[in-house]
Amino acid sequence: MTETPLVQAEQAVLGAVLLEPRQLGRLAGWLRPEHFYRPAHAALYAAMLDLRAEGHPATKAAPNVAVPLAWVNDTREKAGTHVRGLTAGYVHSLASTCPLPAHAPVYGRMVLEGAIHRSVAQHAIRLHQAARADATRGTRVAETLHHAQVLSDVLDDLGRRWGTERHGGQAGTPSAAPSTGQGSADERVLSEEESLLGTLATHPQQMREVVGWLRPEDFTDPGYAQIYRALGALHHRGEPIDQLTVLWECQRRGALADGTLDADRVRQVCGSAAGGSAGYFGEQILDASLLRTAAASARQIRDLADDASLAPGQLISQAAAALVPLDEARRRRSAADADPEPQEAATAKTGVPLASRAAAARARTSAHRNEAKVPPSTPSARSAPAPGAGRAR
Known part of the structure; x- marks a missing residue:
């Protein structure tokens, strides 16, 4: 049976x-027993490291001195205490499989490369399983966040071990994943x-509880995402929010024209208040979104790890990029767990009270609408943009 290259x-x-x-002196600092795929090989390498430490x-023999037979026998005997079926014939046959002993670091690098692919794949699978179970x-x-952190730490450790700097790079954002849970x-x-x-x-008034960390992309229903986007726009401009203003904003954003929504559905949703806290509902939505993002990132990383043509540095970098959307969702969830930003803190950031900012937004909107009603009286007026028009848009 032909063995694999690994x-x-x-x-x-x-x-x-x-x-x-x-x-062994050229390998001991970076190649470890757990990097070997076969348990017998891992046990033999661990035995070699132990004998060297002892x-x-x-x-310690000089380069031109013949290797004593005791070295081979002692290695097999020590490794045999950890694995069964390790015969003397197999251990002796290993020497004949080595093309050139001086190339040991290159062979070791191949072993490490295989271990990197294997480790990334295993941790991606665990993350995917945790996301499905949590959903x-x-x-x-909690379980998904734990495995996401473990995978991130593993990529950092592998990057240091391989000698490549981990960076997010240009993330290949995972495609929108279907819900990882059951129909219910x-x-x-x-x-x-x-x-x-x-x-x-x-x-x-409860918009303040969620607007800082909940995004339209967190919604599973595209129509609901558009309604939330309209609510966010009205809140940002400080304009009144009710069924009609939300419907009008959805229309302005093209959600009615492209068929994502219809007027009856918008009115129905806006009138469906069941009581409760917006913060609570928002956290549930964000958690569901985080789980979908985790599952999508895990699948993408697993596919990368299964691609044997990717060099370890490329795998680590691209896997880190695939984690970027999940890292962003994790940061937003931490923000959701924090207290809502008090009005005083928001004022301190900008120097303008929230009420004044809302009034200014309404004034800009009103000014823009009034300007639209007045026809230009001179050619120069037609060619010059109205002050603040860009901001109003």
Whole structure:
């Protein structure tokens, strides 16, 4: 049976150390037993490191001195205490599989490269499984957040070990993932989305609780996302919020023309307030979005890890980029757990009270509408943009 290139690389690096124990000094600082795919190979390499640490004579021999048979036997005996079925014949055959002992660092790098792909794939699978499990349990995200952090830490460690700097790069943003839970979970999230929108339309003062961390992309229903976008625009401009103003804003944004929404649905959603806290509904929606994002990122990273043509540096960099959307969702969830920004803090950032900012926004909008009604009286008036027109748009 023909061995895979990875297994051949493991055999070659072990054979190189059996033939020239001093090669271990060129490997010990960065190649570890857990980087080997086969348990028997990992046990043999661990035994070699232990014998070197214990000061085995073979590891201190001069380059031209013949390697004692005790080196091979002691390695097999120590490794045999951790794995079964390790025969003397197999250990001796490893020496014949090594093309050139001096190339041990190159063979070791091949082993490490395989370990990097394997490790990234394993942690991506665990993240995906955690996201699915959390979604099934009802959008609890603790397990998913844990595995997301573990995967991020693994990429950092592998980047340092391989000698490449991890950076987010240009993220290949994961495509929108379908809900990772069952049908009942889908219905629950849709119900929470509708409850949030109805609450915000009826009690617009609660927009302050969610606008800083909840995004339209967090909604599963495209129509609900458009309504939330309209609510956010009205809140940002400080304009009144009710069924009619939301409907008008949806129309201005093309949501009625492209068929995403119709007027009856907008009115129905805006009048569907079931009571409760917008912050609570928003957190449930964000958690569901985070789980979908985690599942999509995990699938993308797993596909990258399965691509043997990617060099480790490329894999680490692209995997880090695939985590960018999830990292952003995690930051927003941390913001959701924090207290809403008090009015005094918002004033301190800009130097303008919230009420004054809202009044200014309304004034700009009114001025823009009045200007639109007055026809220009001179050619120069027609060619010059109205002051503040760009801001009003």
